[in-house]
Amino acid sequence: MRVLEDDLFPSTPGKVKIERAGAMNRQLHRCFASTSTMFLWALFLVAMTASYLSFQSFVDTSSKYFAASWGGLYWERQIRASAAPRRPPGSATGAGMSVLVTGAAGFVGTHCSLALRKRGDGVVGIDNFNSYYDPSLKKARRSLLASHGVFVVEGDINDGRLLAKLFDVVPFTHVLHLAAQAGVRYAMENPASYVHSNIAGLVTLLEACKDADPQPAIVWASSSSVYGLNDKVPFSERDRTDQPASLYAATKKAGEEITHTYNHIYGLSITGLRFFTVYGPWGRPDMAYFSFTRNILQGKPITVYRGKNHVDLARDFTYIDDIVKGCLGSLDTAGKSTGTGGKKRGPAPYRIFNLGNTSPVTVPNLVSILEKHLRVKAKKNVIEMPGNGDVPFTHANISLARQQLGYKPTTNLDVGLKKFVKWYLSYYGYTRGSKNL
Numbered sequence: 001m002r003v004l005e006d007d008l009f010p011s012t013p014g015k016v017k018i019e020r021a022g023a024m025n026r027q028l029h030r031c032f033a034s035t036s037t038m039f040l041w042a043l044f045l046v047a048m049t050a051s052y053l054s055f056q057s058f059v060d061t062s063s064k065y066f067a068a069s070w071g072g073l074y075w076e077r078q079i080r081a082s083a084a085p086r087r088p089p090g091s092a093t094g095a096g097m098s099v100l101v102t103g104a105a106g107f108v109g110t111h112c113s114l115a116l117r118k119r120g121d122g123v124v125g126i127d128n129f130n131s132y133y134d135p136s137l138k139k140a141r142r143s144l145l146a147s148h149g150v151f152v153v154e155g156d157i158n159d160g161r162l163l164a165k166l167f168d169v170v171p172f173t174h175v176l177h178l179a180a181q182a183g184v185r186y187a188m189e190n191p192a193s194y195v196h197s198n199i200a201g202l203v204t205l206l207e208a209c210k211d212a213d214p215q216p217a218i219v220w221a222s223s224s225s226v227y228g229l230n231d232k233v234p235f236s237e238r239d240r241t242d243q244p245a246s247l248y249a250a251t252k253k254a255g256e257e258i259t260h261t262y263n264h265i266y267g268l269s270i271t272g273l274r275f276f277t278v279y280g281p282w283g284r285p286d287m288a289y290f291s292f293t294r295n296i297l298q299g300k301p302i303t304v305y306r307g308k309n310h311v312d313l314a315r316d317f318t319y320i321d322d323i324v325k326g327c328l329g330s331l332d333t334a335g336k337s338t339g340t341g342g343k344k345r346g347p348a349p350y351r352i353f354n355l356g357n358t359s360p361v362t363v364p365n366l367v368s369i370l371e372k373h374l375r376v377k378a379k380k381n382v383i384e385m386p387g388n389g390d391v392p393f394t395h396a397n398i399s400l401a402r403q404q405l406g407y408k409p410t411t412n413l414d415v416g417l418k419k420f421v422k423w424y425l426s427y428y429g430y431t432r433g434s435k436n437l
C-alpha cells in the first residue's frame with residue numbers, strides 16, 4: 001500500500017501540495033473515467049445478456065413453431081379429407097359425423113377409428129406416440145389407419161395451439177377422447193405422467209372443445225378402476241367411487257369431476273365410459289394377457305398375483321369389439337353441446353356408463369385359456385398381490401348401457417383370447433408347427 005502511495009504521490013516537499021492536488025485531480029479524473037467506463041461496460045454487458053435471453057426465448061418459441069410436425073396447406077388438406085364423412089347422401093344413418101379421436105394410435109383408439117371410418121364417418125386422429133410401450137406398435141397401428149384413409153396427427157393433447165388449429169380447420173361434431181396415461185401399477189413409477197395426460201391434457205382438450213364453434217359432443221374413457229375398494233357387486237354407476245386404490249384411478253375419477261364442471265359451466269355434452277380390462281388384437285403390451293403371452297412363448301416365467309387368504313384375483317375382461325360398439329353407441333346417442341363462444345346456452349347431457357362383460361374370470365383361468373390357445377405351458381410364479389394399486393376384482397353391471405346405448409357384449413374370454421393369440425402369432429411372425437412354436 002505504501003509503495004503504491006509513494007508512486008502515486010511523490011514525496012518532494014513544496015511541490016507536494018500542488019503536485020498532489022494535480023495528481024489528485026488526475027486521479028479523480030482517471031477514477032471517474034474508469035468508473036464511467038466500468039459503468040458503460042456493465043451497461044453493455046446487461047444489454048448483451050438481455051438481448052441474448054430474448055433471442056434465446058425467440059429461438060425457443062420459434063423452434064417450437066418451426067419444428068412442429070403440423071401445419072401448412074398440405075397438412076390442412078389431409079386433415080379435411082380425413083374428417084369428411086363418406087356416407088352416401090340420404091343414407092338412413094344420417095349425414096355422418098366428423099370425429100376427432102385422441103389416442104388414435106392406441107389400442108382402443110385404433111379400433112374405434114377404423115370402425116367409424118368403415119361405416120362412413122370422418123375421423124382425424126391425434127397421438128403423441130410416447131414410449132410408455134413400444135412405439136413401433138403404435139406406428140404399425142397408424143399405418144393400418146392410414147391404409148383406411150384415417151390421418152393421425154403426431155401431437156400432444158397438452159398442445160392447446162394444435163387443438164385450436166384442428167378445430168379451426170374442421171368443425172368436429174364429436175370428440176372421442178381416449179388419449180391417456182394408462183396402467184394401474186405404473187403410476188407408482190411415474191406419477192407425473194398421469195397428471196400430465198389424464199388431468200392437464202384433459203383440461204387442455206376441454207378448453208379447446210368449449211372454445212370451438214360449434215362445440216363438439218365429447219365421449220371419453222374413464223375406467224372401472226374408479227370403483228376402487230368398492231365391494232358391492234356388480235359395480236353399478238350409482239355406487240360410490242370415492243375410494244380409489246391407485247393414482248391412475250384417482251386421475252380417472254378426477255376426470256369425471258372435471259368433465260362435469262365443463263358440462264355445467266360451458267354446456268359441453270359429456271359421456272364418460274368406464275372400461276373394464278379391455279383386451280384383444282392390437283392390444284397393449286403392458287397388460288397381463290399380452291405380457292403373459294409374450295413370456296409364455298419365450299419360455300420365461302410369469303408372475304400371477306393372488307389376493308389375501310389365497311383368493312384368486314378376477315377381472316371382468318371385455319373384448320375390444322364389444323367396447324367399440326359401446327363407444328360408437330355412445331357417439332350416436334350423445335346429445336349436442338349447447339354452448340357457443342365459451343358460453344353455455346342451456347343444459348347439456350352428462351352421462352356415465354359401465355362398459356364391461358358382466359362375467360369376471362380369475363387370473364389363473366386367464367392363464368389356462370392362454371396356455372390352451374398357445375399350446376404351451378406357462379411357468380407360473382404365484383405371489384401375494386403387492387400393495388401396488390391393484391384391486392382384487394371387477395364386475396360390471398351394464399344395464400344402463402344396455403338400455404341407453406343398446407350395448408350387448410357377445411364375446412367371452414375364450415373366444416376373445418383365441419382371436420388375440422391368432423393376431424399375436426401373426427404380428428410377431430410365429431408359425432405354427434415350426435421350431436419357434
Ligand SMILES: O=C(O)[C@H]1O[C@H](OP(=O)(O)OP(=O)(O)OC[C@H]2O[C@@H](n3ccc(=O)[nH]c3=O)[C@H](O)[C@@H]2O)[C@H](O)[C@@H](O)[C@@H]1O
Nearest residue numbers: 182183184223224225275276277287288303304305313390
Ligand atoms: O379396466 C380398467 O379399469 C383397467 O384395466 C386394466 O387394468 P387391470 O385390470 O389391472 O389389467 P391388467 O394389468 O391386464 O391386469 C389384469 C389382472 O392380472 C393381474 N396381473 C397383472 C400383471 C402381472 O404380472 N400379474 C398379474 O397377476 C392383475 O393383478 C390383474 O388382476 C388397464 O391396464 C387399465 O388401463 C384399465 O383402466
